[in-house]
Amino acid sequence: MKDTHKHQGLRNQLAKILEEKGITDKNVLTAIANVPRHLFMDSGFVDFAYQDKAFPIAADQTISQPYTVAFQTELLQVKPAHEILEIGTGSGYQTAVLIEMDAKVYTIERQNELFKKTKLFLPKIGYKPKKMIFGDGYKGLIENAPFDGIIVTAGAPFVPNALLAQLKIGGRLVIPIGDDLQTMTLFIRTSEKDFEKHELGKFRFVPMLKKRN
Numbered sequence: 001m002k003d004t005h006k007h008q009g010l011r012n013q014l015a016k017i018l019e020e021k022g023i024t025d026k027n028v029l030t031a032i033a034n035v036p037r038h039l040f041m042d043s044g045f046v047d048f049a050y051q052d053k054a055f056p057i058a059a060d061q062t063i064s065q066p067y068t069v070a071f072q073t074e075l076l077q078v079k080p081a082h083e084i085l086e087i088g089t090g091s092g093y094q095t096a097v098l099i100e101m102d103a104k105v106y107t108i109e110r111q112n113e114l115f116k117k118t119k120l121f122l123p124k125i126g127y128k129p130k131k132m133i134f135g136d137g138y139k140g141l142i143e144n145a146p147f148d149g150i151i152v153t154a155g156a157p158f159v160p161n162a163l164l165a166q167l168k169i170g171g172r173l174v175i176p177i178g179d180d181l182q183t184m185t186l187f188i189r190t191s192e193k194d195f196e197k198h199e200l201g202k203f204r205f206v207p208m209l210k211k212r213n
């Protein structure tokens with residue numbers, strides 16, 4: 001599978017649609033217009049890659065809807081060289097969007113099948129995360145903390161304290177909280193002990209799970 005002018009055209013259209021839906025951060029829109037989403041999808045779905053929809057990937061997981069990726073990324077307020085922790089590597093699409101924005105990305109996946117696949121795939125198309133880990137996102141990544149931003153891309157039943165504790169002062173945690181339907185929640189660390197909390201609408205994610213497999 002190659003990247004072509006046709007794909008580039010579809011991506012530009014997708015970025016325009018996301019702008020119409022309310023995404024304003026130009027760097028996010030540029031990243032969406034640059035990352036070849038069709039390469040992250042199983043071949044049967046390639047024709048749909050630039051629709052604003054979630055799609056199945058391996059291990060019963062999904063590649064998030066582009067709008068959701070853009071919405072979460074915008075909330076992170078990524079700046080070049082920011083240290084960002086992602087929970088739920090999945091296809092690696094969100095990881096690639098963050099790397100496009102010159103973030104240093106640490107990403108954790110708890111499904112070995114996806115972890116192995118994406119660990120090989122991302123560098124092959126030129127995206128090199130700082131670290132890719134097969135592990136439990138509830139724990140965060142203490143050895144590389146604190147982070148400028150933490151993004152959770154699975155529905156969390158509650159806010160893991162470890163993730164709040166691993167934010168820099170001024171750092172942002174973007175996490176969808178809830179069981180069937182999640183509330184997108186932004187925590188901003190304002191001091192050692194204090195966090196601002198903002199709730200930003202309803203989304204639907206695959207669940208963040210405890211057990212590894």
Ligand code: SAH
Pocket residue numbers: 061062063064087088089090091092093094095108109110111114135136137138153154206207208209210
């Ligand atoms: N960011 C991904 C979204 C994948 S869906 C993308 O752009 O494709 C969410 C992912 O979170 C799944 O791959 C799932 O296996 C993973 N996940 C679920 N629970 C997790 C946990 N406790 N720790 C790390 N990853 C988890």
